[in-house]
Amino acid sequence: MSVATSTAREVTRTVSTGRSKDKSLGSLVFLGALWFSLFFGVMVLLVLIVDTAIEGSPRFDSALITEYGSRVRPESTGFRAGILGSLWLMVFTALFAVPLGIAAALYLEEFADGDRWWNRLIELNLQNLAAVPAIVYGLLAVAVMALMGFGRSGIVLGGAIALALLILPVIIITTREAVRSVPQEIRQGSLALGATVWQTTWRQTLPSAVPGIATGTILGLSRAIGEAAPLIVVGLAGSVRFDPTGVMSEITALPMMIYSLTSNSQEEFRTAASAAIIVLLIMILGLNALAIYIRNKFQKTW
Amino acid sequence: MKLTSIRRALVPGIAALALALSACGGSDAGDDTSGDGVSGKVAVDGSSTVFPMSDAAAELLLEETPDVDVTVGESGTGGGFEAFCADKTDISDASRPIKDEEAAICEEAGIDYTELQVATDALTMVVHPDLAVDCLTVDQIIQLWGPDSKVKNWNELDPSFPDQEISLYGPGTDSGTYDYMAADVIGAESESTRADYQSSEDDNVLVQGVAGTEGATGYFGYTYYEENTDSLKALSIDSGNGCVEPSAETAQDGSYTPLARPLFIYVNNAKYNDNEAVKTYVDFYIENLAEIAEVGKFIPLSDELYGETQSALEGIGS
Numbered sequence A: 001m002s003v004a005t006s007t008a009r010e011v012t013r014t015v016s017t018g019r020s021k022d023k024s025l026g027s028l029v030f031l032g033a034l035w036f037s038l039f040f041g042v043m044v045l046l047v048l049i050v051d052t053a054i055e056g057s058p059r060f061d062s063a064l065i066t067e068y069g070s071r072v073r074p075e076s077t078g079f080r081a082g083i084l085g086s087l088w089l090m091v092f093t094a095l096f097a098v099p100l101g102i103a104a105a106l107y108l109e110e111f112a113d114g115d116r117w118w119n120r121l122i123e124l125n126l127q128n129l130a131a132v133p134a135i136v137y138g139l140l141a142v143a144v145m146a147l148m149g150f151g152r153s154g155i156v157l158g159g160a161i162a163l164a165l166l167i168l169p170v171i172i173i174t175t176r177e178a179v180r181s182v183p184q185e186i187r188q189g190s191l192a193l194g195a196t197v198w199q200t201t202w203r204q205t206l207p208s209a210v211p212g213i214a215t216g217t218i219l220g221l222s223r224a225i226g227e228a229a230p231l232i233v234v235g236l237a238g239s240v241r242f243d244p245t246g247v248m249s250e251i252t253a254l255p256m257m258i259y260s261l262t263s264n265s266q267e268e269f270r271t272a273a274s275a276a277i278i279v280l281l282i283m284i285l286g287l288n289a290l291a292i293y294i295r296n297k298f299q300k301t302w
Numbered sequence B: 001m002k003l004t005s006i007r008r009a010l011v012p013g014i015a016a017l018a019l020a021l022s023a024c025g026g027s028d029a030g031d032d033t034s035g036d037g038v039s040g041k042v043a044v045d046g047s048s049t050v051f052p053m054s055d056a057a058a059e060l061l062l063e064e065t066p067d068v069d070v071t072v073g074e075s076g077t078g079g080g081f082e083a084f085c086a087d088k089t090d091i092s093d094a095s096r097p098i099k100d101e102e103a104a105i106c107e108e109a110g111i112d113y114t115e116l117q118v119a120t121d122a123l124t125m126v127v128h129p130d131l132a133v134d135c136l137t138v139d140q141i142i143q144l145w146g147p148d149s150k151v152k153n154w155n156e157l158d159p160s161f162p163d164q165e166i167s168l169y170g171p172g173t174d175s176g177t178y179d180y181m182a183a184d185v186i187g188a189e190s191e192s193t194r195a196d197y198q199s200s201e202d203d204n205v206l207v208q209g210v211a212g213t214e215g216a217t218g219y220f221g222y223t224y225y226e227e228n229t230d231s232l233k234a235l236s237i238d239s240g241n242g243c244v245e246p247s248a249e250t251a252q253d254g255s256y257t258p259l260a261r262p263l264f265i266y267v268n269n270a271k272y273n274d275n276e277a278v279k280t281y282v283d284f285y286i287e288n289l290a291e292i293a294e295v296g297k298f299i300p301l302s303d304e305l306y307g308e309t310q311s312a313l314e315g316i317g318s
Helices: A003-017 A025-059 A080-111 A117-129 A134-147 A156-180 A184-192 A197-225 A229-234 A254-262 A267-298 B002-031 B051-064 B077-085 B100-108 B138-145 B176-186 B203-212 B222-227 B248-253 B269-274 B276-287 B289-295 B303-317
Strands: B041-046 B069-072 B091-094 B113-127 B135-137 B167-170 B216-221 B236-238 B260-268
Touching: A025 A267, A080 A117, A080 A156, A080 A197, A080 A254, A080 A267, A117 A156, A134 A156, A134 A229, A156 A197, A156 A229, A184 A197, A197 A267, A229 A254, A254 A267, B041 B051, B041 B077, B041 B260, B041 B276, B051 B069, B051 B091, B051 B276, B051 B289, B069 B276, B077 B091, B077 B100, B077 B260, B091 B276, B113 B176, B113 B203, B113 B222, B113 B248, B113 B269, B113 B276, B113 B289, B113 B303, B135 B138, B138 B167, B138 B176, B138 B236, B167 B203, B176 B216, B203 B216, B203 B222, B216 B222, B248 B260, B260 B269, B260 B276, B269 B276, B269 B303, B276 B289, B276 B303, B289 B303
Parallel strands: B041 B069, B041 B091, B135 B236, B167 B216
Antiparallel strands: B091 B260, B113 B216, B113 B260
């Protein structure tokens, strides 16, 4: 363990237990400020979730997930199209983003010569891409769809391209982090036994980095599932009443349906939107739970 | 040992991913043509104001013909026409007539279309029933609701108005009603109204607020006023030709301006004639227009206007 890590751990322990030997006013005030920040963040989130859950509670029924949206019967409107649409989007976003992201990260980490200007340029761009507003990726996806010759972009493919572009930087950065944390000795051992760089990467480094890669990927996906802005730009319709059947199917997404209903003047629709927010939260929490499970299952210590 | 098992799991996994990726890129792109006239599919986009109507039409149609897949978007009247004239949609919802430059783009792309009026949208300015104000000019509305407005008392608008403090009620900035007021009635460059008013997305809250506060005023869709005529007083609007009371008639004949506007759908003629699904949807839409307008909370067309819409529809087929 490096000196920096152990020092950081020591500091954290002192702050979190409050058992510091330093009893000066300054440090007590700072400790108070830290606690307040923590409390504030958690409380706001909690109040928000509880408030939404209470507002949506009249609509926690099966119609909420099995029925299509209904304007004629607002009291039993459902989000089936949005939920299915979001699930399809997630699968195809992962199919596009994960292999690309992992490949790019492996290249940058294991093969690229960091002194070359083009590699440095790529790296600089990656950092910047992670901070680009989500809506810009929607515009990018529209352009990509147009270049590929698709007349309509409001389909599974268009949405998945937008979301894949959105989370690609996140996946690349976390994968690089994970690959970098694999001890150098593993690689050296493999190379010393006569393996090529490719064999070492494929058989040793990559499998050892799975927990980190999986966690980063799934956290990226849980960000993507809650996005509405790029999907609106891509042209996903707000109202769909059939199930997706393929990548060329028109779909809608859960966050878009929620967005559209929250400003509706009819009480029933806003209640349904609140309930749908809870459904979306459960989907995101499910993904995060999966990330934690994978990390724990494959975690190794050296 | 552990390492090997992970690798064994991972390698086929990634291979499967790659396979699936290439598979879906190839097969699905071929059989399902996008763009021009997919049978059984109808693409509608455009005004978010008309969205509830087109959405309701899609839902009601589903009960009769479950095989017609209708998608309805709400990317705005302008965005709708852009897609419509690029041949990406079959029908465009609009809360205003098509502009000349939009029509030129459509013409250049060789898209013939037909305009069908489907309903009338009207705002109503209401006040507390006891307030001695009956009519506002358009300038006074702008003075009262404009983004820079500081008006706090009725007598600031007109010395003959009572010395009574104003409480303002209006819809939230996300709503189409707000957009209409800000962009079309006030017409400020910022497309906003003043911000210091009680806002609610729930029109019932606005009704209660105005009805229960002396000197209060607010605005919302005409149909909500219609349901609450007992507890509210509607202001007449003077746009230069004298005060005009809000009613279904004045909204439709154009005299209740600028607080009333016609709503349209634009139908691509070629799609209507070639694509059975589009024809089914549009015919159903116009046939059940009164019911659909009611679901969307708009003023249904008068018999005369409905007749015009019907004959315009017949004109597409020939």
